[in-house]
Amino acid sequence: MPGIAFCANFDGRDAIWMIRRINGSNVTLADIDNKAVLVKHEADLEECLENKALQFMADDRYNGEIVFQDLPEEYQKETVRRYAYVREFLDSDDQKRSKKKLEKIIKTVAEKIEDDTPPAWNTFNNWLNKYFNAGCRIKGLYPNDPKKGRRDIRVDPRVREIIDQSVKLYFKNSQMLVSTIHQMVEAKVLKHNLSNPDDLLAIPAYSTVDYHIKKRSYQEHVKGRIGKNAARYECANVGEAPETSRILERVEADHTPLDINVLHDETRTLLGRPTLTLLIDHYSRMVMGFQISFEEPSYASAAMAIGNAILPKKDLLEFYGVEGDWPAHGVMEMLVADNGTEFWGDNLDMAISEVGSVLQYAPVRSPNYKGVVERFFLTLRTGLIDSLPGKTNGVGNGSDEYIAQNEAKLTLSEFKKIFLTWLVNIYHLEPHGKAEKSPLDLWNESAREFPVVEEDAKRIETVLLCSDTRTLQRSGIQYENLEYNSDPLRDIYRQEGVVELLIKYSPFDIGHIYVWDKLNRIYIRVPCVNYKYAKGLSMYAHKAIRKRINTARKSYKDNVILQRAKVELFGDLESLHDRNVRKKSQATAKKAARIHSLGVEEFSANTILNDPAPVVIQNMQAEEATDDWEVW
Known part of the structure; x- marks a missing residue:
């Protein structure tokens, strides 16, 4: 079972191995000291156990790696008491263990240490066996009170099979209660008893079913009850955090x-x-x-x-x-x-x-x-x-x-x-x-x-703007149903003709875009033809306006309708604020916040561009001055 540690010699190296994972008949082992990992077949481990080449750390003869100082105080006192009897035997002339000799040693030590409850001679003999089996180490005398009692539940094998089958339903995402599982077990046992009146089975108690559930590993519990992904995260080897030695490295x-x-x-x-x-x-x-x-x-x-x-x-x-x-x-x-x-x-x-x-x-x-x-x-x-x-x-x-x-x-x-x-x-x-x-x-x-x-x-602002490609036509570049054009862009058209160009744009201000001039290897700032509409308008707000226009079945080319929709949209938002401010119970206005681009700032306070103020004529086509453009 995963989590069990034992001492064994693999690949010519004595080490303490812990069972990391069991996959069918293959068992993954991990060296707890140097983190080495190897896979052993289940049959090989059984052979090592039979040949006593494998020793579990919690074995009575070894008692793990616990030291005397780590024992509870009452266990320390009991170990000292036992060792007093063993030490008297070791100091004797011969090492024979007859009943008469052991009783004599018990009487002598009991008087010396004032032991009111001296051990029987056969108990003393067991202490000696454990001491020698532990390699004459005192940890062989540690009390094993937690290991007392039966290690298994005295349940009929057929009832145990019913419990094991029903417990599987507990480890499902439906997250059944233990009481529900117990009722299912009870029903199956009653069904057997009704069909076999001469072979009645005892109905297991609630605590018995609960015991079979709790003896499963924590990883199985999380995986079954919460999900594989949660178990992978919860039980994964977190390991050491990535190491860095200087700033900006990660x-x-x-x-x-x-x-x-x-x-x-x-x-x-x-x-x-x-x-x-x-x-x-x-x-x-x-x-x-x-x-x-x-x-x-x-x-x-x-x-x-x-x-x-x-x-x-x-x-x-x-x-x-x-x-x-x-x-x-x-x-x-x-x-x-x-x-x-x-x-x-x-x-x-x-x-x-x-x-x-x-x-x-x-x-x-x-x-x-x-x-x-x-x-x-x-x-x-x-x-x-x-x-x-x-x-x-x-x-x-x-x-x-x-x-x-x-x-x-x-x-x-x-x-x-x-x-x-x-x-x-x-x-x-x-x-x-x-x-x-x-x-x-x-x-x-x-x-x-x-x-x-x-x-x-x-440079950073230009690099971090959104990128896309658009085809340069005689009328300029069209992006999201908006036309962008300028004298420098017309110069590129005269040189290249119809060509696909790389553009950069800000989703928070579609009033202008940047077009990559491949010949001069520079970005050219190109304003929107309908600059009065697009200046400072976010892409989100533009799409909301377009949606309103399409709902009204207006022509998307009618720029006057665009401006009216913009006025209506922002007018509705102001009305919403006016209504909401008077309400005792407040409602969020996240959509309005996105349209206003609230919280969005420039990369730097000094990165402020002086946008041109084009003249908007009746057909909404803006004329830019030929020398009023910027190249980065």
Whole structure:
């Protein structure tokens, strides 16, 4: 059975082996000292046991590796008492063990140590046998009280078979109760008794059935009751955490919905629970960057957090008025992410490669592989969010009278400032895990030995924008039913004609895109032809507008209808806020938050582009000045 240890000589090496796994007739063994693993056939182990080449650690003759000092006090006293009799025998002239001699020794020792309950001569003889069988070691005299009694349950074999068959149903995802299993066993036994009145079987007690269930291993219990994946995670060999020796060697990334409800910055209506995307340095435990918004976990939210992680944080701290030192920045050597769909895709692969990092995916259902970032989420929950108004307690926890939505008092911006203050002035200044120094000290020490290069903000922003390919036509580039064109793009058309080009875009602002000029190897910023409509509009809001237009069966080419739909959509959102602010029971407005792109910021406060202000004429076609464009 897994978990049993024994001493044996395999491959010319004496070692203590533990049964790790049993797969049919093959038994996987692990050396508990050097972690060596080998597989033995069940017949080979039985042969070793018969030849006494295998000795179980818990055998009476060996008593495992327990030492005298580790025994309970009453066991120590009993061992000393027994050894007093054995020592007297060892000091005698001859080693013969006759009844007369042993009784004489017992009488002498009992008077000497004032033993009121001396052993019988045959008990004393058993002590001597155990002592010599243990190699003349005192552990042969250890009391074996836990091993007393019958090791098996006195149950008819036929009843035991019924119990074993019924117990299998306990280890199913349906999670039957022990009482239900006992009733099933009782019914089967009664059925046998009714059919065989001359061969009645005793109905086993509830405790007997419970014993057969509990003697199964914990791994079997979790696997059967909860599931294979839970058992794999719960009983897997966690092993040692990946070792890192410097900052930026390994950075872990993950998403989590925050356990707090926040309000709209302007209307103070309830928005709900924002999502946190976070990157943390494995070596120093310093947070590299984050993104808190109502955007669902996606490439866009991941890219914003990565950009925040790579670039300096001075402008961000100044924007929120937070004092403190947050020196984390730079391109990580390896970015470890989970298997969420937001991390799987050509966009992120391309972006990480262009930045100069390597993207590694954690094994499926293995949160321990990203233990540092998972631990941070727990610290954030217990160290900060638990003390804030509007926190959630989880389903089934807390008072029935506590309604988290009605207790929300902080706006999204207020929460961000509190989070930044806690992060910079508390979390980064305290040691975490097994570290003896704070994340700030560890980062600064490593940065002095391995200086970090400051990346260009515009280059990082361009790299982390979403990527796609579109065909350049005479009218420009069409993307999501919007036309993009400019004089530099027309120059490319005159040179290349109809050609497929790489484009970059921000899902939070479709007012412009970037087009890769293969000839000059530069990105050209191309505005939307209908710039007045698209400026500052997110892709999510644009699709919501398109859906409204399609529902109304309007032509998608009618730009006037587009603008009317935009006015109607945002007008409805303001009405929603006005209605909700007057309600006693608040309702979340996460959809409105996504349309407004709440929580989404630039990579850096100084990365602000001066967008052109094109003239919109009756047919909604914008004319750009020929010299008003930007090349990166």
